[in-house]
Amino acid sequence: MSLRISAVVTTLDNAATLDACLASLRFCDEIVLLDSGSTDATLEIASKHGARIATQPFAGYGPQKQAAIELAQGEWILLLDADESLAEDGRATIQRELAAPRADGYRLPRREWLFWRWPHPATRPNWQLRLFRKAHGRMNMVPVHAAPVVDGTVIDLDAPFRHYGEPRLADRVDKVNRYSSGLVEHKRERRVRFIGLRLLLYPPLVFLKLYLGKRYFLNGWAGYFAARTQAFYAFLKYAKVLEATRDPGRGPRA
Structure with missing residues (x-):
């Protein structure tokens, strides 16, 4: 039986945030983690969550994420960074949507950590394309800010996720x-x-x-x-x- 959703994460010494990230992805059919040489507890945390782990030297932001996507076996890719986590209501929303998909890709709302606090509920989130059909999506090669691009219909989906950014x-x-x-x-x-x-x-x-x-x-x-x-x-x-x-x-x- 083919897999429905593959969560894809790339890592390098992300032990501080990875546990929350992978815990939020436990509803996915698989978690693919591509590491580029962590020396902290990153790989132990990934193993605890049952991730399928691969390693390769860092190839650049876009190429590294694309390599991780190519390892995935699911029809749909849910792409998160190791310092991000999907909200509980976001998981339920994704599952309902993919029961009868309306698009080939989805932008999800990201809530940003602001140094010492999460934002006020009325602060507007940043919408980012993070969920897409593997056959229709790929990473662009923009340095630093590489992002998925999708051949097909892309719409917004209210499945929030959080980004725990720089604390200082x-x-x-x-x-x-x-x-x-x-x-x-x-x-x-x-x-x-x-x-x-x-x-x-x-x-x-x-x-x-x-x-x-x-x-x-x-x-x-x-x-x-x-x-x-x-x-x-x-x-x-x-x-x-x-x-x-x-x-x-x-x-x-x-």
């Missing part, structure tokens, strides 16, 4: 610095236009979109920090591209 401001700043460096060559290859205008206008727009549009203001200083650091990330992405065009021999440094 220093961790968040370090991450946006690394990620922005990782995007420089990709953006240069795409020949991004109007970089000066983007530097001036895009960061404040990102801040307003989050702080007002997604109601991060309901979360006190944690919401302000989250919106401000995301705006800083928007600035760094284009500032580093401009820097690289002015000083191409040096290149970006994390």
Whole structure:
């Protein structure tokens, strides 16, 4: 009998969050975990949850997740990061939907950990494509922000999941610095236009979109920090591209 749902997770030293992630996926027909060299308790936790474990050196965000997807045997792929977990009502929603699917892919609402708190219930979530037919989906190869793309119909499904992100401001700043460096060559290859205008206008727009549009203001200083650091990330992405065009021999440094 063919498998219906394969949960797919990639890991590297994720012992702190993996237990909650895999516990939320126990309703799936299988859990496929592709590890890239963990030295903490990640693999022990995965074994405890009955995951089918494979290992390979890290190949990049998109290629690593695609390799994990190809190991899955289910018709449907539920793709989570090791610091994410599906809510209880999200599991029931997915099971009901896949009894009579209306689409080839589904965007799910992600609730973001904001430094020291979960967001206010009225804070708007980030919708991300995480559930799709294996035969219709694949990872794109965008550096850092690789995401699934689906050939077919994609709709929103109210099956929430949580992302336990960086617990400290220093961790968040370090991450946006690394990620922005990782995007420089990709953006240069795409020949991004109007970089000066983007530097001036895009960061404040990102801040307003989050702080007002997604109601991060309901979360006190944690919401302000989250919106401000995301705006800083928007600035760094284009500032580093401009820097690289002015000083191409040096290149970006994390």
